[in-house]
Amino acid sequence: MSxxxxxxxxxxxxxxxSLIASVLLQRGVDQLRTGATLxxxxxxxxxxxxxxxxxGYDGLLADIYWTRAVQYYGNKHHDGxxxxxxxxxxxxxxxxxxxxxxVAYEYxxxxxxxxxxxxxxxxxxxxxxxxxxxxxxxxxxxxxxNAGFIYYMELKDYAGAAKAFARGAQVPNAHPFLAILAGKxxxxxxxxxxxxxxxxxxxxxxxxxxxRANAAAHLRALQVDEDVTNLEAxxxxxxQQTGRFPxxxxxxxxxxxxxxxxxxxxxQSYKLMPDGSVDLRTPDDFPFIEKGMPAGYEPxxxxxxxxxx
Amino acid sequence: xxxxxxxxxxxxxxxxxxxxxxYNLIVFAxxxxxxxxxxxxxSIDIERLVVINLGLTAVSLFGMVIAIFxxxxxxxxxxxxxxxxxxxSRPVRRWEFIVxxxxxxxxxxxxxxxxxxxxxxxxxxxxxxRFQKQDRWVLVALYFIILQFLIITALTLFFSSFSSPLLSxxxxxxxxxxxxFAEDLxxxxxxxxxxxxxxxxxxxxxxxxxxxxxxxxxxxxxxxxSGQLVLYNSAYALVYTAMAxxxxxxxxxxxxxK
Amino acid sequence: MAAIEILGLEKAYSxxxxxxxxxxxxxxxxxxVEEGEIxxxxxxxxxxxxxxxxxxxxxxxPTAGSARILGMExxxxxxxAQIGFLPExxxxxxxxxxxxxxxxxxxLSGVEAKQRSSRVNEVLQRVGxxxxxxxxxxxxxxxMLQRVGIAQAILHDxxxxxxxxxxxxxxxxxxxxVRDLMAQLKVExxxxxxxxxxxxxxxxxxxxxxxxxxGELRGVGAVADLTSSVHGKVxxxxxxxxxxxxxxxxxxxxxITRDTVRAMLSEANQDAAIEALRRERLRLVxxxxxxxxxxxxxxxxxxxxxxxxxxxxxx
Numbered sequence: 001m002s003x004x005x006x007x008x009x010x011x012x013x014x015x016x017x018s019l020i021a022s023v024l025l026q027r028g029v030d031q032l033r034t035g036a037t038l039x040x041x042x043x044x045x046x047x048x049x050x051x052x053x054x055x056g057y058d059g060l061l062a063d064i065y066w067t068r069a070v071q072y073y074g075n076k077h078h079d080g081x082x083x084x085x086x087x088x089x090x091x092x093x094x095x096x097x098x099x100x101x102x103v104a105y106e107y108x109x110x111x112x113x114x115x116x117x118x119x120x121x122x123x124x125x126x127x128x129x130x131x132x133x134x135x136x137x138x139x140x141x142x143x144x145x146n147a148g149f150i151y152y153m154e155l156k157d158y159a160g161a162a163k164a165f166a167r168g169a170q171v172p173n174a175h176p177f178l179a180i181l182a183g184k185x186x187x188x189x190x191x192x193x194x195x196x197x198x199x200x201x202x203x204x205x206x207x208x209x210x211x212r213a214n215a216a217a218h219l220r221a222l223q224v225d226e227d228v229t230n231l232e233a234x235x236x237x238x239x240q241q242t243g244r245f246p247x248x249x250x251x252x253x254x255x256x257x258x259x260x261x262x263x264x265x266x267x268q269s270y271k272l273m274p275d276g277s278v279d280l281r282t283p284d285d286f287p288f289i290e291k292g293m294p295a296g297y298e299p300x301x302x303x304x305x306x307x308x309x
Numbered sequence: 310x311x312x313x314x315x316x317x318x319x320x321x322x323x324x325x326x327x328x329x330x331x332y333n334l335i336v337f338a339x340x341x342x343x344x345x346x347x348x349x350x351x352s353i354d355i356e357r358l359v360v361i362n363l364g365l366t367a368v369s370l371f372g373m374v375i376a377i378f379x380x381x382x383x384x385x386x387x388x389x390x391x392x393x394x395x396x397x398s399r400p401v402r403r404w405e406f407i408v409x410x411x412x413x414x415x416x417x418x419x420x421x422x423x424x425x426x427x428x429x430x431x432x433x434x435x436x437x438x439r440f441q442k443q444d445r446w447v448l449v450a451l452y453f454i455i456l457q458f459l460i461i462t463a464l465t466l467f468f469s470s471f472s473s474p475l476l477s478x479x480x481x482x483x484x485x486x487x488x489x490f491a492e493d494l495x496x497x498x499x500x501x502x503x504x505x506x507x508x509x510x511x512x513x514x515x516x517x518x519x520x521x522x523x524x525x526x527x528x529x530x531x532x533x534x535s536g537q538l539v540l541y542n543s544a545y546a547l548v549y550t551a552m553a554x555x556x557x558x559x560x561x562x563x564x565x566x567k
Numbered sequence: 568m569a570a571i572e573i574l575g576l577e578k579a580y581s582x583x584x585x586x587x588x589x590x591x592x593x594x595x596x597x598x599x600v601e602e603g604e605i606x607x608x609x610x611x612x613x614x615x616x617x618x619x620x621x622x623x624x625x626x627x628x629p630t631a632g633s634a635r636i637l638g639m640e641x642x643x644x645x646x647x648a649q650i651g652f653l654p655e656x657x658x659x660x661x662x663x664x665x666x667x668x669x670x671x672x673x674x675l676s677g678v679e680a681k682q683r684s685s686r687v688n689e690v691l692q693r694v695g696x697x698x699x700x701x702x703x704x705x706x707x708x709x710x711m712l713q714r715v716g717i718a719q720a721i722l723h724d725x726x727x728x729x730x731x732x733x734x735x736x737x738x739x740x741x742x743x744x745v746r747d748l749m750a751q752l753k754v755e756x757x758x759x760x761x762x763x764x765x766x767x768x769x770x771x772x773x774x775x776x777x778x779x780x781x782g783e784l785r786g787v788g789a790v791a792d793l794t795s796s797v798h799g800k801v802x803x804x805x806x807x808x809x810x811x812x813x814x815x816x817x818x819x820x821x822x823i824t825r826d827t828v829r830a831m832l833s834e835a836n837q838d839a840a841i842e843a844l845r846r847e848r849l850r851l852v853x854x855x856x857x858x859x860x861x862x863x864x865x866x867x868x869x870x871x872x873x874x875x876x877x878x879x880x881x882x
């Protein structure tokens with residue numbers, strides 16, 4: 001059977017070579033075509049037509065588009081992109097195909113509305129998305145929450161936010177925070193406590209890892225801002241009392257103003273600067289901070305969102 | 310050796326051509342192109358769009374069906390009906406048989422696609438009244454479709470070498486559907502963790518990448534296709550086809566023929 | 568060099584859900600067929616005849632043992648150029664015409680292009696299909712397909728020809744023609760190996776036969792030898808209607824018709840019986856040694872306890 005053995009060997013070798021080659025070539029093709037499939041999304045002028053074309057498999061198609069949306073956002077975000085043109089159509093098509101896919105609307109609030117580099121910067125479109133969701137799921141309190149969130153965070157429309165939260169609070173089984181947020185809006189609009197409440201609600205109620213990580217990052221940033229504000233107030237008081245800024249946190253401790261070394265949300269100690277300001281040791285780990293940045297610090301193009309616990 | 314392969318190929322071609330199923334499907338595809346012209350008249354601006362989209366999709370889908378049916382008819386059926394007995398008792402090596410069959414089928418599909426493509430171009434000419442520069446991208450799209458056919462034919466051959474006609478059809482068609490979402494599959498795999506991630510990634514690379522070979526939508530919008538992509542896709546189709554045929558040969562070499 | 572040499576060729580299948588029970592389609596077979604012989608492979612349906620042929624053609628692979636044809640391995644293309652095969656109930660490419668089919672097969676068998684058409688016509692004549700070369704095979708009757716099958720088997724002038732049930736589907740005239748053709752092949756110096764369950768054909772044609780049953784070779788030998796073996800009986804015919812008592816004592820089986828008696832007894836008692844008849848003054852008409860027919864031998868070999876290889880076997 002030697003000729004048969006020979007055939008087996010030759011063709012096995014060819015098989016192995018072609019297998020490896022096919023994998024390598026595919027990787028090459030992938031690079032050429034990043035986003036090519038996605039860009040076809042721009043050509044779908046009518047998501048409703050697509051829904052009809054899917055012959056009842058709209059659920060599966062919605063899942064496919066949803067996966068594409070997640071990948072698209074992740075890749076763009078990772079590359080520090082300034083434009084997320086395709087996110088809106090991807091989310092719109094996903095929700096058109098499956099209006100009950102609530103997580104898509106969460107993405108609308110968390111990643112479609114905010115400005116680049118963290119999002120697509122399309123708050124109006126995001127609001128439209130939430131409204132579409134509300135029409136199809138009138139008892140989903142999360143959608144009212146998302147709308148209010150967008151009004152508050154991106155549009156700075158506190159009245160609109162309060163209205164949305166109030167609507168949502170009336171839905172049966174709504175999260176209790178909705179009523180609280182609606183109520184507190186009048187006094188606390190724009191302040192840190194409000195922001196913390198909202199991000200906290202997002203963090204607790206979402207089931208999506210990316211949304212949770214995003215919320216955690218915002219909460220950490222808020223914590224940092226608060227910490228730095230408080231610490232800098234302390235150093236100012238110290239300066240007033242002693243005529244100079246403290247050179248270390250232990251001096252503040254000795255003065256009875258502090259207990260223990262202050263640490264940032266990730267466990268690292270803050271850095272006390274000679275001019276009394278307080279900086280983070282690793283500002284790159286904290287996107288969204290407004291305080292605690294060292295002088296001349298340029299935040300990275302793609303904000304680093306750590307995976308949440 | 311080469312002349313035997315050539316003889317098997319030409320006999321396969323002859324057999325396919327005389328099988329009347331082929332003609333019915335070609336006619337059907339031509340009708341689709343005609344329908345595209347009618348539909349396109351609903352909106353003047355998008356005539357071209359509809360003709361290309363519908364026409365090329367028809368060519369692709371019907372060609373796929375033809376490829377699978379003929380592939381099975383001419384291999385699984387041969388094994389089942391024992392026409393193979395008198396062929397293999399001659400100085401024909403089993404691998405020559407497989408390779409010859411492939412070339413015969415590939416030739417058949419190329420000719421078939423040619424006729425269907427004529428239908429599309431006639432429809433295009435009808436709505437545009439003359440050929441435009443963007444039309445050459447339609448040729449590229451058609452070339453990619455032929456590459457798809459080659460891959461699916463090789464796969465059908467592979468499945469036919471060990472399974473029944475019906476199962477071969479099911480497997481081949483399933484791989485066509487899954488392969489059309491190959492890029493998404495890799496996306497899915499990327500979102501998983503651990504062992505499932507490796508498995509899913511492996512599967513995603515093993516499945517034929519038909520999504521990269523489908524440029525119908527962008528060609529319909531008169532987008533150009535990059536030369537690099539043409540090169541890569543050609544190489545990929547060649548390599549994947551070779552892989553499937555090697556698999557077919559290896560399986561068939563050992564098969565006890567009932 | 569033997570035309571066909573089979574050594575311990577075996578084929579077992581594992582059947583059953585867990586693939587545990589082996590089914591022996593062919594138990595270890597040892598067989599030799601010399602060049603220029605017509606060898607008949609006899610056995611009931613399912614005996615293993617087709618399995619043996621498929622093993623020889625390389626269509627299935629043995630679980631043990633080996634075979635050589637014309638001294639070459641079973642998968643050797645050089646060997647295959649010199650053999651022809653007609654499978655049982657052949658099926659050909661429907662849409663080809665007879666001529667196209669034979670041309671195609673000629674191409675595959677390496678028949679030179681120049682000689683091909685004349686060969687094809689020749690062989691169509693020979694199998695009795697001179698006028699239907701241009702007709703598509705799907706229009707052929709079963710008998711015509713059988714003839715085409717024979718045609719493709721001898722087209723390239725092979726040295727050894729294998730036929731699996733060559734007479735199936737043929738009417739008596741067709742069978743006669745095929746028998747004549749096979750005899751003619753032998754005259755041309757070819758070796759013919761064919762399987763059949765029709766004993767009269769084997770008896771008429773074969774130099775040697777092998778009998779296979781339930782995957783086992785039960786007997787092999789020259790037809791002449793097998794049919795003259797062993798029984799050793801004689802038949803006595805005499806006029807009259809009486810049977811002498813002494814004859815009955817010798818264990819004669821008697822059959823009385825109007826005015827003759829036919830009696831069968833063993834050869835050893837032949838002289839005593841003739842003497843008895845002479846004493847009774849009965850008129851002896853004939854004394855004939857009784858030959859076993861091939862059928863008797865065949866049926867005997869099919870009995871479960873007969874597992875030996877028979878007379879004249881070339882091991």
